[in-house]
Every structure is written in C-alpha cells, then in structure tokens.
Amino acid sequence: MDKALFDEMIATRRRIHRRPEEGWTEFETNWLVVERLREIGGFDILLGTKVVNPEAVMGRSEKLVKEAIERALANGVPQSFIDETEGYTGCVAVLDTGRPGPTTAFRCDMDCVIVSETADPAHVPNAEGFASERPGFMHACGHDAHTAVGLAVARWLAEHRDELCGRFKLVFQPAEEGVRGGGAIAASGVLDDVDQLIGGHVGTFARLGEVGLCHTGFLASTKLDIYFEGTPSHAGADPHKGRSALMAACATAMMMQGIPRHGEGTTRVSVGRLVAGEGRNVTPVHAFMQAEVRGSSGEINQYMVDAVENIVKGNAVAYGVKGRIEKAGEATTLDDCPELLDVIRSVAGGIDGVKRVFDESRPSGSEDCTMLIRRVKEHGGRGTYFLFGCNQNGHHRADFDIQDTESLPVAFEVFTGVAKKLNGLAA
Ligand SMILES: [Zn+2]
Incomplete structure (x- = not known):
C-alpha cells in the first residue's frame, strides 16, 4: 500500500490505542473517525439515532455515557x-460512486476491553x-486496529471512486464487547439496502501472515443481568423475618452450572460477577449477577436462556424475593457464505506477506457482527467474516499486542481487494 496511507493508518491505530473507551462511550474515538472522514470528503456521515x-x-449505562461525554x-x-451523536456512539459513512452497482458494507468496531495494560517495558506500546x-482500560482485542484500517479503507475508496461502481457503507460500530452494539445498529435499518457486508478481526485463530475464512463457529449468545431484591432484617434477632437476595443469587449461580448439556450442539454458561449484600449482620436486600449463555444455534442458546429464566423464577419463589432479568447483549451464529469467502480467498492469496489462507469453523467466542449479517440476509443480502493474523498470547490480556505494521496492511489489502472485485468497474 501507499507509504503515506500506511503511515497514517499506523499512527491512527496508535493514537486510538492511547485513548481506549469502553462500549457506548467511544466519543473520542468516534470524533476521530468523523473528523477524518470529513477531511477525506465525499462521504455522507450518519450518526446518532x-x-x-x-x-x-x-448494556448501555447512562452514567458512564455522561462521564464519557465530560471526558471527551x-x-x-x-x-x-x-x-450530533444524540448520546449514541456509532457512525455509518456512505460513499456513492454515482454509478449503478452493488452496495457493499465493511464493518469495524471501536470499543476497548476493561483490563489494565501491562507495565512491562518490553511490551511494544510501552x-x-x-x-x-487510561488505567483499567485497554485495546486488548484489537478494535483500535479495526477502526484504523476502516479509516485507511475510507481514504482509499474516496481516492479510487472513479474506478468503482455502486455504493459503500463503512460501519464504525460501538460496544462489540459483550455483544451489545450490533443489534442496535442492525435494528436502525441503516443496512437494509446492503447487498453484502464483510467484517474482520485481528488475531484469534490466525497467526501473523495468515488469513482465516470463517464459515461458521461463532456461538449464539445472550448476556443476562440478573437482579434479586429481598427483605432486610436483623440477622441475630429476626433472621426469620428477612428474605435474602444473596442466597437466591448464590443458588442461581450454582444451579446455572447444572443446566443439562444439549444433545444437539455446544453450550456454554458463565456467571462472571455476583455482588450482593449490605453488611455483616443485615439480611441481604440486593444481589446483582452478570451472566451469559451460549449455544451453537439460536435454538440451543434459547434453551439455555429459558433454563436460566426458570431458575431465577424458581429461586425467587423459594427464597421469597423478587427476581428480574435484563438482556444486556445478544449475538447470533454465523451462516456459511462460501461465495463471499471465495472472493476473500482469491484476494488474500495474492497479498504480500500472507503465507497461508485457511478455512475456519471451530466454535470460538461470539461476535455481534452476526447481528448485522443476519439483518442484511433478512433483506436479501449476504455477509461473511474473516480473520487477519497476529501473534498474541490471548485476547483480553494485559500483554495483548498485534504487530500493527505487519498485520494491519493485510486487512487493508483484503478490504480494498474485495472492493475492487465486488464493485470494480469491470465487475
Ligand atoms: Zn474483539
């Protein structure tokens, strides 16, 4: 790629890396994106609702959003x-070449992970x-790279629009962590006219110099915030008059691990956080749990959700407390799209520095790009997902790093190569 554009892409990634923002609070990142897009010119920039x-x-906290706006x-x-944002981060940039052709969307996410970056002086960012x-916050999943690549692709598209047809939609998505943002972008309808949507991720199963073509593998997932409300009492004098939210939550956590496995596919269940009680000698009034379930199909994931709902209901009765569940995030599975993967395969095979292109279907995490793809499919389009490699010790770790000067150009070449194939004038 062009040297000036390469330098800009790496500098952008590093600038975003310094200012990580968690889901729904990406105001500084979103402003960087919009400022750059306006400087490039030619894009219709959609924001807010x-x-x-x-x-x-x-999974959006009004309090965190307020603080983030002050900080920004x-x-x-x-x-x-x-x-302009109306308090909602996220942005879709539309480029119309003015010539008939398909509408192609590329998706990049912008949010960080709640983890502190290592102080190890050998760690490249140090x-x-x-x-x-920002202590406690880090781009430990590489979404800084995704946003930087998206902006480099934006500049390339604007500079090459005379060689392209149709329209492009660049999606800068908030709140991928916890799969919270994708559903809201999809439900806005902004992608309903999209013919094809492609998302990518740095790392995971792909090592440096590799490109992974994702056929299936993402688990459907639902993130659940569970609340119990009990009745206080003196733990010594009147234990019988209290109703313990803490005990209902503990029983719920234990019983969730006991949901029978599903015979037709993979399941996961996790209770990641449980906060309960007010003080040593008071029957606990409040309990709060952050939990999640996953399944290798939407139905199997729903089986897990239903089981959790029954457990919460049952324990509310058993412990004489109030129980309530809020959905805090959602992703679905990835449907195989061999035709689009073949386009990526043919592009990736010709990229300098790509030594291996492989097919991937192992169950891994969850990705709410699947919510965007599902919406596009519901409106007659198609979508897929690829991995561009880096060498890392594990995502969401304090020492996560991505060898940006080597990994980012691969993603840039995939997106721009796919743009030429799908929206080239000769296409
Ligand atoms: Zn990620």
Whole structure:
C-alpha cells in the first residue's frame, strides 16, 4: 500500500490505542473517525439515532455515557459533535460512486476491553510510547486496529471512486464487547439496502501472515443481568423475618452450572460477577449477577436462556424475593457464505506477506457482527467474516499486542481487494 496511507493508518491505530473507551462511550474515538472522514470528503456521515435504534440498545449505562461525554469535551471533542451523536456512539459513512452497482458494507468496531495494560517495558506500546493513558482500560482485542484500517479503507475508496461502481457503507460500530452494539445498529435499518457486508478481526485463530475464512463457529449468545431484591432484617434477632437476595443469587449461580448439556450442539454458561449484600449482620436486600449463555444455534442458546429464566423464577419463589432479568447483549451464529469467502480467498492469496489462507469453523467466542449479517440476509443480502493474523498470547490480556505494521496492511489489502472485485468497474 501507499507509504503515506500506511503511515497514517499506523499512527491512527496508535493514537486510538492511547485513548481506549469502553462500549457506548467511544466519543473520542468516534470524533476521530468523523473528523477524518470529513477531511477525506465525499462521504455522507450518519450518526446518532440514524444508525442506532435506542429501543434495541443493550448494556448501555447512562452514567458512564455522561462521564464519557465530560471526558471527551475536556479532551477537545466539540460540543457540536456530541449533539450530533444524540448520546449514541456509532457512525455509518456512505460513499456513492454515482454509478449503478452493488452496495457493499465493511464493518469495524471501536470499543476497548476493561483490563489494565501491562507495565512491562518490553511490551511494544510501552517501548514505543503509545500505551493506554487510561488505567483499567485497554485495546486488548484489537478494535483500535479495526477502526484504523476502516479509516485507511475510507481514504482509499474516496481516492479510487472513479474506478468503482455502486455504493459503500463503512460501519464504525460501538460496544462489540459483550455483544451489545450490533443489534442496535442492525435494528436502525441503516443496512437494509446492503447487498453484502464483510467484517474482520485481528488475531484469534490466525497467526501473523495468515488469513482465516470463517464459515461458521461463532456461538449464539445472550448476556443476562440478573437482579434479586429481598427483605432486610436483623440477622441475630429476626433472621426469620428477612428474605435474602444473596442466597437466591448464590443458588442461581450454582444451579446455572447444572443446566443439562444439549444433545444437539455446544453450550456454554458463565456467571462472571455476583455482588450482593449490605453488611455483616443485615439480611441481604440486593444481589446483582452478570451472566451469559451460549449455544451453537439460536435454538440451543434459547434453551439455555429459558433454563436460566426458570431458575431465577424458581429461586425467587423459594427464597421469597423478587427476581428480574435484563438482556444486556445478544449475538447470533454465523451462516456459511462460501461465495463471499471465495472472493476473500482469491484476494488474500495474492497479498504480500500472507503465507497461508485457511478455512475456519471451530466454535470460538461470539461476535455481534452476526447481528448485522443476519439483518442484511433478512433483506436479501449476504455477509461473511474473516480473520487477519497476529501473534498474541490471548485476547483480553494485559500483554495483548498485534504487530500493527505487519498485520494491519493485510486487512487493508483484503478490504480494498474485495472492493475492487465486488464493485470494480469491470465487475
Ligand atoms: Zn474483539
């Protein structure tokens, strides 16, 4: 790729890496994206409720959003931009070549992980001076890379629009972690006219120099926030008058591990957090749990959700407390799209630095790009997903790193190569 564009892409990734923002609070990142897109020119930039359906928003904290807006303003983000977002991060940039042709969408996510970056001086972001400036937050999943690649692709598309037909939609998605943002972008309808949508991720099963073609493998998942509310009492004098939210939550956590496995596919269940009680000698009034289930099909995932709902209901009765579940995130499975994967395969095979292109279907995590793809499919389009490699010790770790100067150009070449194949004038 062009040297100036390469330099800009790496600098952008490193700038975003320094200012990690968790899901739904990506105001600084989103402003960087919009400022760059406006400087490039030629894009119609959609923000706020044009790209996020508030009714489908999951796992968004009004308090964290308020704090993030204050922080963004203090860091130079203009109030006029905050107003444009209507409080919802996320952006879709539309480029119309003015010539008939398909509408192709590329998706990049923008949010970080809740983990502190290692202080190890050998860790590249420390050695090169672009480590996270926000303790407790880090781009430990590479979404900084995804956004930087998306912006490089944007500049390339704008500069090559005379060689292209149809339209492009670049999706800068908030809140992928916890699979919270994809559903709301999908439900906005902004992708309903898209013929094909492609998402990518750095790392996971792909090592440096490899490109993975994802046929299936993502598990459907539902993130559940579970609340119990009991009745306080003096733990010594009146234990019989209290109703313990803590005990209902503990029983729920134990019973969730006992949901029978499903005979027709893979399941997962996790209770990641349980906070309960007020003090040593008071019957606990409040309990809060963050839990999740997964399944290798939507039906199997729903089987797990139904089981959790029954357990919460049953324990509410058994312990005499109130139980409530809120859906905090959702992703579905990835349907195989061999035709689009063949396009990526043919592009990836010709990229400098790509030594191996492989097919991938192992069950892994979950990805709410699947929500975007499902929506596009429901409207007659298609979608798929690929991996571009890096060498890492594990995602979401304090020492996660991606060898940006080697890994990012591969993703850039895949997206722009696919754009030429699908929307080239000769296509
Ligand atoms: Zn990720």
